[in-house]
Amino acid sequence: MTKLALEEFLPYRLNRLSASVSQAFRAVYGPHHDLTVPEWRVLATLGQFETMSAKEIGAHSAMHKTKVSRAVRALEERRWLTRRESPDDRREEILRLTSLGRKTYAEIIPRALAFEARILDTLGPDAGRLLAALRHLEQTFDKH
Amino acid sequence: MTKLALEEFLPYRLNRLSASVSQAFRAVYGPHHDLTVPEWRVLATLGQFETMSAKEIGAHSAMHKTKVSRAVRALEERRWLTRRESPDDRREEILRLTSLGRKTYAEIIPRALAFEARILDTLGPDAGRLLAALRHLEQTFDKH
DNA sequence: CGGTAACCGTCGATTTTGTAACTAACAAGC
DNA sequence: GCTTGTTAGTTACAAAATCGACGGTTACCG
Numbered sequence: 249m250t251k252l253a254l255e256e257f258l259p260y261r262l263n264r265l266s267a268s269v270s271q272a273f274r275a276v277y278g279p280h281h282d283l284t285v286p287e288w289r290v291l292a293t294l295g296q297f298e299t300m301s302a303k304e305i306g307a308h309s310a311m312h313k314t315k316v317s318r319a320v321r322a323l324e325e326r327r328w329l330t331r332r333e334s335p336d337d338r339r340e341e342i343l344r345l346t347s348l349g350r351k352t353y354a355e356i357i358p359r360a361l362a363f364e365a366r367i368l369d370t371l372g373p374d375a376g377r378l379l380a381a382l383r384h385l386e387q388t389f390d391k392h
Numbered sequence: 393m394t395k396l397a398l399e400e401f402l403p404y405r406l407n408r409l410s411a412s413v414s415q416a417f418r419a420v421y422g423p424h425h426d427l428t429v430p431e432w433r434v435l436a437t438l439g440q441f442e443t444m445s446a447k448e449i450g451a452h453s454a455m456h457k458t459k460v461s462r463a464v465r466a467l468e469e470r471r472w473l474t475r476r477e478s479p480d481d482r483r484e485e486i487l488r489l490t491s492l493g494r495k496t497y498a499e500i501i502p503r504a505l506a507f508e509a510r511i512l513d514t515l516g517p518d519a520g521r522l523l524a525a526l527r528h529l530e531q532t533f534d535k536h
Numbered sequence: 537c538g539g540t541a542a543c544c545g546t547c548g549a550t551t552t553t554g555t556a557a558c559t560a561a562c563a564a565g566c
Numbered sequence: 567g568c569t570t571g572t573t574a575g576t577t578a579c580a581a582a583a584t585c586g587a588c589g590g591t592t593a594c595c596g
Contacts, residue, residue, distance in 0.1 A: 249494075252501045254436045254453060258508050259410075259417045261526055264454050266403075266410035268533040273403045284552090292398045303574060309398060310408050312554065317575060339561045339574045350393075357394045364402050370532050371525055378525035381518045382405055388514050389412040428582090447544060456584070461545060483544040483591045 269367075276359045281352055286311060286319040288356075294329060294345045295353035301340045328352060413511075420503045425496055430455060430463035432500075438473060438489045439497035445484040472496060 254260050270285065277283050283291065289309040294300060300308075306316045320343060323329045328349030331341040345353060368375040398404050414429070421427050427435065433453040438444060444452075450460045464487060467473045472493030475485040489497060512519040 249498060250501050250505070251440050252436060252504055254433065254440060257436075257504070258511060259413045260433070260453075261530065262406070262410040262413055265526065265529055265533065266406040267454075269403045269406055269529070272533060286553095289398065289404070292396060292401075296395050296398060301574075309404075310411070313575070314554070314577090315552095317577090318552095321576095337562070337574080341575080354393060357396050360396055360401070361394070367402060367529070367532070371528055374521060374525045374528060377518060377521040378529075381515055381522035381525070382409060384515055384518065385409055385413075385511070385522075386405065388511070389409065389416060445544080457545070458547085458585085459583075461547090465546090481544085481592070485545080 273360075273363060276363050277356050281356065284319070284322075286315045287322055290316065290319045290323060291328065291345070291349065291353055291356075294343055295350065295357070299342050299344045301334070301342060303340065305343070323349065417504075417507060420507050421500050425500065428463070428466075430459045431466055434460065434463045434467060435472065435489070435493065435497055435500075438487055439494065439501070443486050443488045445478070445486060447484065449487070467493065 277288055289311060290305055293305045293309050297304075297308075302313065302316045302320055305311070305320075306313050309316075311319075320329065320331070324331065326348075327346055329343055329345050331343050334340045334342050371378060421432050433455060434449055437449045437453050441448075441452075446457065446460045446464055449455070449464075450457050453460075455463075464473065464475070468475065470492075471490055473487055473489050475487050478484045478486050515522060
């Protein structure tokens with residue numbers, strides 16, 4: 249009978265690794281700023297692009313629109329972002345970090361980059377190959 | 393101001409990739425057998441090890457014990473597994489697939505292996521390096 | 537022994553997430 | 567202009583994950 253070693257099975261391993269990396273990364277923004285993952289992603293996306301609509305944030309960060317909607321509201325209530333009606337299309341709202349939000353972003357980013365650098369360091373020369381393989385896989389699966 | 397390109401950030405990329413691989417893999421066991429992810433994992437673990445307690449399944453497949461408990465009950469109701477009290481320790485139950493459960497397992501496994509092989513094929517010669525890098529990362533993060 | 541601590545598995549309650557319906561706004565065809 | 571179809575974002579509801587506590591059992595240690 250054919251068997252499968254679950255602990256060596258690629259989908260399972262990716263799932264597990266992604267969860268533990270996320271968990272470890274939480275230490276970077278969790279304790280100091282009390283952010284959820286969706287909130288962190290909205291913050292990171294707006295920090296990177298200055299202004300964006302909720303729709304665009306969802307597309308770029310691969311989040312469902314209700315998740316974006318809730319994260320945006322939470323950040324708004326913390327005064328980390330503001331919304332303003334688009335002059336072109338009054339259905340959409342242009343989001344932008346407040347100075348408070350940018351301050352938080354500026355605090356987290358160096359720590360996030362250090363976190364990533366630490367991981368890639370432990371991989372040593374394999375790091376580049378991992379990134380290349382990731383890119384390859386992303387291409388394969390993003391056709392959906 | 394320091395910025396971070398979220399779409400190139402390792403934790404985010406792992407998370408995203410893991411989600412789309414899981415999603416694609418769902419096509420292997422979802423439509424034919426209507427399994428949830430926890431149920432699939434319990435099935436796969438029992439298929440691999442013949443008999444196991446719920447606790448052991450949780451440890452091996454990295455699932456919370458309540459998740460295991462409910463998945464086990466669901467599979468039991470489908471007559472895909474049976475439980476029997478351990479003679480050594482009456483707190484724990486020894487789980488085992490029924491012939492019906494093994495039949496399902498036998499149907500899914502070849503498709504799962506083919507799915508994985510297809511992925512590794514598209515990576516070509518980089519496949520081995522990806523697996524090595526994964527192993528390395530797992531080691532780093534499984535210390536928790 | 538006897539008592540306390542640790543354990544396995546289950547259950548109920550809370551929180552998070554996804555689905556689907558809805559409002560308000562735009563766009564295209566006639 | 568009017569009708570029909572599509573879109574951005576919110577809301578209501580359902581499904582799922584997580585957390586805390588419990589009953590019943592075993593292990594530990596005086």
